[in-house]
Amino acid sequence: MGVKLGILGLGTVGTGTVELLLNNSQRHPLLSEIEVHRVGVRSLDKPRSVKLPTQKVTTDLETIVTDPDIEIVVEVMGGLEPARSLILQAIAHGKHVVTANKAVISRFGDEIFTAANQAGVYVLLEAAVGGGIPVIQPLKQSLGVNRIQAVTGIVNGTTNYILTRMQTEGSNFDAVLADAQRLGYAEADPTADIDGLDAADKIAILAALAFNGRINLGDVYCEGIRQVSKTDIAYADKLGFVIKLLAIAKRIQPESQTLSVRVHPTLVPKAHPLASINGVYNAILVEGEPLGQVMFFGPGAGAGATASAVSSDILNLVAILKSKPTNPHPLFTCRHHNYSSVAPISQLVTKFYTRFLTKDQPGVIGKLGTCFGQYGVSLESVVQTGFQGDLAEIVVVTHDVQEGDFRQALGEIQSMAAIDSIPSLFRVL
Numbered sequence: 001m002g003v004k005l006g007i008l009g010l011g012t013v014g015t016g017t018v019e020l021l022l023n024n025s026q027r028h029p030l031l032s033e034i035e036v037h038r039v040g041v042r043s044l045d046k047p048r049s050v051k052l053p054t055q056k057v058t059t060d061l062e063t064i065v066t067d068p069d070i071e072i073v074v075e076v077m078g079g080l081e082p083a084r085s086l087i088l089q090a091i092a093h094g095k096h097v098v099t100a101n102k103a104v105i106s107r108f109g110d111e112i113f114t115a116a117n118q119a120g121v122y123v124l125l126e127a128a129v130g131g132g133i134p135v136i137q138p139l140k141q142s143l144g145v146n147r148i149q150a151v152t153g154i155v156n157g158t159t160n161y162i163l164t165r166m167q168t169e170g171s172n173f174d175a176v177l178a179d180a181q182r183l184g185y186a187e188a189d190p191t192a193d194i195d196g197l198d199a200a201d202k203i204a205i206l207a208a209l210a211f212n213g214r215i216n217l218g219d220v221y222c223e224g225i226r227q228v229s230k231t232d233i234a235y236a237d238k239l240g241f242v243i244k245l246l247a248i249a250k251r252i253q254p255e256s257q258t259l260s261v262r263v264h265p266t267l268v269p270k271a272h273p274l275a276s277i278n279g280v281y282n283a284i285l286v287e288g289e290p291l292g293q294v295m296f297f298g299p300g301a302g303a304g305a306t307a308s309a310v311s312s313d314i315l316n317l318v319a320i321l322k323s324k325p326t327n328p329h330p331l332f333t334c335r336h337h338n339y340s341s342v343a344p345i346s347q348l349v350t351k352f353y354t355r356f357l358t359k360d361q362p363g364v365i366g367k368l369g370t371c372f373g374q375y376g377v378s379l380e381s382v383v384q385t386g387f388q389g390d391l392a393e394i395v396v397v398t399h400d401v402q403e404g405d406f407r408q409a410l411g412e413i414q415s416m417a418a419i420d421s422i423p424s425l426f427r428v429l
């Protein structure tokens with residue numbers, strides 16, 4: 001007998017998934033054992049590209065998660081509620097869950113996985129990070145024997161598209177954002193993408209898997225790309241960098257249990273593998289021992305990409321249901337019970353790029369250097385190439401420094417009479 005699916009949502013991801021499942025020739029033979037039994041939507045009147053018998057489609061999503069015939073519930077409706085409650089209800093009714101919802105998992109993962117472990121069901125989420133890129137199951141399985149040191153990703157396509165266009169066209173953020181919205185790459189309300197919140201959800205999930213401990217989303221430091229200007233992109237370019245919105249999770253020291261988990265625009269050396277990831281593409285670089293570096297690259301969004309990831313989770317669950325194991329499969333259950341310790345951003349040790357606007361008078365660079373020196377901030381380069389009106393523009397790149405010390409030095413520099421303003425400050429990879 002086939003495995004019956006209940007699908008919550010028939011938007012981009014739901015439609016792509018149903019289309020893939022209905023058109024299963026030349027794919028894995030187990031797909032032919034799957035039946036799309038019920039699909040939940042908000043509106044029955046909306047025109048749909050995928051045609052389903054009317055009795056399969058409902059606006060009463062509770063009847064799906066409580067339907068005794070359904071073994072797998074696929075949550076691709078998005079949002080926090082009712083998605084969270086419906087997932088919990090599905091689990092309480094003994095159903096396995098597949099979800100693409102990083103916002104729900106990063107906030108309510110503890111509650112959801114605890115409930116799933118107690119109910120003896122699985123919650124799989126390959127599409128939640130990196131869209132079509134397989135990275136969740138690889139972290140759990142193929143890379144599971146490695147000691148992971150760092151996960152560094154470009155995990156938001158919208159911001160990568162905007163930064164790439166700013167870089168290639170020399171355009172301003174506002175102009176590219178407006179164009180990206182017109183072309184449908186950025187949502188009408190792009191806040192979650194632009195302010196780094198979507199990437200923060202995703203790195204919280206990746207960090208939990210890589211470092212075997214849940215991550216409190218409030219511990220993830222998050223800065224978006226609104227403050228990235230074409231001026232900084234041009235300076236970064238001259239200095240040998242591109243600016244990318246990176247999501248980073250790493251041990252603060254190689255052997256430490258404490259992590260640094262953060263999202264911020266970052267100057268990436270042009271020779272680094274992530275520097276050449278452009279447009280809406282995503283990539284995740286994993287560094288582990290003994291493997292070394294491995295990078296996952298591909299489409300981070302879209303119907304086909306997410307359908308591939310969602311359907312692979314469904315396939316794994318069908319395989320488990322078919323083999324009827326009596327004990328929970330250790331590679332599919334969530335095995336985290338504790339939260340990881342995450343260091344505050346002030347303890348981060350990194351290099352900084354900072355742009356100053358100063359009065360054009362002798363000795364300013366010397367004063368900057370002296371003040372930085374007093375706080376133990378060593379400078380890698382100082383360049384003064386341009387003017388903005390009467391003001392000199394000075395760009396400083398530091399060596400590694402503790403962020404707290406660097407901020408203290410900046411505080412003192414800001415109060416100097418010769419300093420007009422500090423328009424930008426970015427961390428350097």
Ligand code: NAP
Nearest residue numbers: 009010011012013014041042043076077078100101301302
């Ligand atoms: P979407 O196009 O907006 O589709 C959402 C679907 O859920 C629609 O069919 C909608 O019904 C239904 N729905 C939403 N709220 C509902 C409610 N309260 N009651 C009943 N039905 C409801 O969203 P999407 O882009 O497919 O994204 C779905 C999830 O996948 C999100 O968690 C998103 O973050 C994640 N994701 C998306 C992508 C991507 O490329 N789009 C990539 C990775 C992950 P109607 O059709 O009737 O409006």
Ligand code: HSE
Nearest residue numbers: 155156157158300301
């Ligand atoms: N808004 C997301 C992005 C979609 O731009 O990458 C996939 O999660």
